[in-house]
Amino acid sequence: MDWGLKNRIARMVKPSTGRSVMLAVDHGYFMGPTHRLEDPRSTIAPLLPYCDGLALTRGILRNCVPPEADVPIILRVSGGASIVGKDLANEDLTTSMQEALRLNVSAVALSIFVGSDYEHPSLVNLSRLVDEGENYGMPVLAITAVGKELEKRDARYLALSSRIAAELGAHMVKTYYCEGFHKVVEGCPVPIVVAGGPKFDTEKDALQLAHDAVELGAVGVDMGRNIWQSEHPVAMIQAIRAVVHDKATVSEAMEVYRSAVSASRVPSTSSSKPRSVST
Ligand code: R5P
Numbered sequence: 001m002d003w004g005l006k007n008r009i010a011r012m013v014k015p016s017t018g019r020s021v022m023l024a025v026d027h028g029y030f031m032g033p034t035h036r037l038e039d040p041r042s043t044i045a046p047l048l049p050y051c052d053g054l055a056l057t058r059g060i061l062r063n064c065v066p067p068e069a070d071v072p073i074i075l076r077v078s079g080g081a082s083i084v085g086k087d088l089a090n091e092d093l094t095t096s097m098q099e100a101l102r103l104n105v106s107a108v109a110l111s112i113f114v115g116s117d118y119e120h121p122s123l124v125n126l127s128r129l130v131d132e133g134e135n136y137g138m139p140v141l142a143i144t145a146v147g148k149e150l151e152k153r154d155a156r157y158l159a160l161s162s163r164i165a166a167e168l169g170a171h172m173v174k175t176y177y178c179e180g181f182h183k184v185v186e187g188c189p190v191p192i193v194v195a196g197g198p199k200f201d202t203e204k205d206a207l208q209l210a211h212d213a214v215e216l217g218a219v220g221v222d223m224g225r226n227i228w229q230s231e232h233p234v235a236m237i238q239a240i241r242a243v244v245h246d247k248a249t250v251s252e253a254m255e256v257y258r259s260a261v262s263a264s265r266v267p268s269t270s271s272s273k274p275r276s277v278s279t
Contacts, residue, residue: 004137008106009171011072012053013191013219017245021237022053022193024224026076026109029057031083036229040064043228050237053106055222058095061103074141074222075100078110078125089113089145093125097132108133109141109174114161116145123168130169141222142170143195155180162188174222177213185217196223203236207253210243220244235260 013020025044027034037043041064044054048071055074056065065071077095081088091111100108110129112122126142133140142165144158155178162173166188175184177194185192194213200206206226214220221244230236239257242248248256 002137005139009139011106014052019244020052020220021241021244022055022222023047023051024055024222026056029079030081046234047237072106074107074109075105077108089116089118107139107141109143111143112165113145114164127168139171141172141174144175153178155183159184159187166190177209182216191219193220193222194218196226199225199229203257204254207239207243207250210240211250214244232261
């Protein structure tokens, strides 16, 4: 692997722990103004100091993230479908490698739709993106499907999709946690991060998912709704960091969450220190 590519990955997957907390805010590319992400600028700003990567589209990056921000960007480069359209799987590449380089991003991401009518074009797009990425030292994160394909959220399907992504050259895979998740990890020779999926009823459930995923070999999370749809997004991302980077148990992480919520309610004279929870 080339130095530039390794360097970009090391910015997201922290060498001190070998893990990563990526914040996903790319939902609008097919879902429009998602609840609590209606104004991405205000959702993203307080969470920026706590994420090891920010996953989004070029439009939200340009308009809602200050260029001074010191955060690795995972640029979504696939799209072209919507929740009111015919088929969410009908995506194509929507953003060029030149644009990704111009935006100085740390990785590009696209969805693949194994088992759908659009399996073939999505996999060929992945391969082409990897070829281009290799030319420029740009890591490619393959995302194993959203929408209808998620009904097949079992280890067999997710292991199949993740393995195919790795075989075609993806440098990282984003998939979903499932029963038998170890089979997904074992069959995939590149690092895996897990998405959170729709908001759970409780913060504890989301922390459990993150905990179990890293315990079984994921290098971290690329999580959205369970962080920014929480009543306390900053406390939630701090708790997720504790699980991912500090190997906290779910109860320890819940304690981190509760302390951060309390701290946010008490007016303080001292300045708060982001990243105090973990590396
Ligand atoms: C789906 O492909 C989107 O890329 C989201 O980034 C992904 O689902 C992660 O967000 P969430 O944790 O809300 O599911």
